[in-house]
Amino acid sequence: MSNKLFLQDATVVDFDTLVLNICADETGTYALLSDSYFYPESGGQPSDLGMLGNVRVTFVKEVDGEVRHYIDGTLETGRYRATIDAAWRNDLMQQHTGQHILSAVFFQLLGGETSSFTIGNESSTIEISIDQFDEQLALEVLRKANEIVMADIEVDSAFYDADKLQSIPLRKVPSVSENIRVISIPPFDYSACGGTHVSRTALVGHIQISSWEKLKNSYRIN
Numbered sequence: 001m002s003n004k005l006f007l008q009d010a011t012v013v014d015f016d017t018l019v020l021n022i023c024a025d026e027t028g029t030y031a032l033l034s035d036s037y038f039y040p041e042s043g044g045q046p047s048d049l050g051m052l053g054n055v056r057v058t059f060v061k062e063v064d065g066e067v068r069h070y071i072d073g074t075l076e077t078g079r080y081r082a083t084i085d086a087a088w089r090n091d092l093m094q095q096h097t098g099q100h101i102l103s104a105v106f107f108q109l110l111g112g113e114t115s116s117f118t119i120g121n122e123s124s125t126i127e128i129s130i131d132q133f134d135e136q137l138a139l140e141v142l143r144k145a146n147e148i149v150m151a152d153i154e155v156d157s158a159f160y161d162a163d164k165l166q167s168i169p170l171r172k173v174p175s176v177s178e179n180i181r182v183i184s185i186p187p188f189d190y191s192a193c194g195g196t197h198v199s200r201t202a203l204v205g206h207i208q209i210s211s212w213e214k215l216k217n218s219y220r221i222n
Helices: 086-110 135-150
Strands: 014-024 029-033 050-052 055-063 066-072 078-084 114-119 124-128 156-160 180-185 189-192 212-214 219-221
Touching: 078 086, 086 114, 086 124, 086 135, 086 180, 086 189
Parallel strands: none
Antiparallel strands: 014 029, 014 078, 029 066, 050 055, 050 078, 055 066, 114 124, 124 219, 156 180, 180 189, 212 219
């Protein structure tokens, strides 16, 4: 967990760390850190951006359990001050938590499950397994979603083993069976998720649906 400290506290954007090694792969040059709060790209959420000392961190990903911090510049091993782009991190947290709320409402009102989710630079896209969607349904979904936002509910995270999940009404059963991180927005949503999220629903801001597209067995909603 030393390279996934954001799971414990997503508010930390400034920390000291030790650069253990500098390596390279087909993506570029990357640093391996002793400790890191940088989020690696995963599950539709882009990676964090920031700085290691005076060198930019342009991308972070996990490869075979190794969190690689790709850098734009020259860096040596040693101790550095790391800084995560706080505005970008906050935008990701808002969009990801907003997705949890929207997905929960789609499931509650329309029985639609979320099959994919992608955060973009300005908006997010989710794919919902429903047969019909129109302007009236969009208004109903948005009304309920923004009620949850305005209720300013605490967004909690905790780790569970499979046998302790029986009493939690998870929206989707995870594929792993131990050390499962659950994001809770009670009583509306309980989801296994490794992303970063705001601490309260009011911090998401107003949720909007700008457009939708009919696919074969679902709708892609922006």
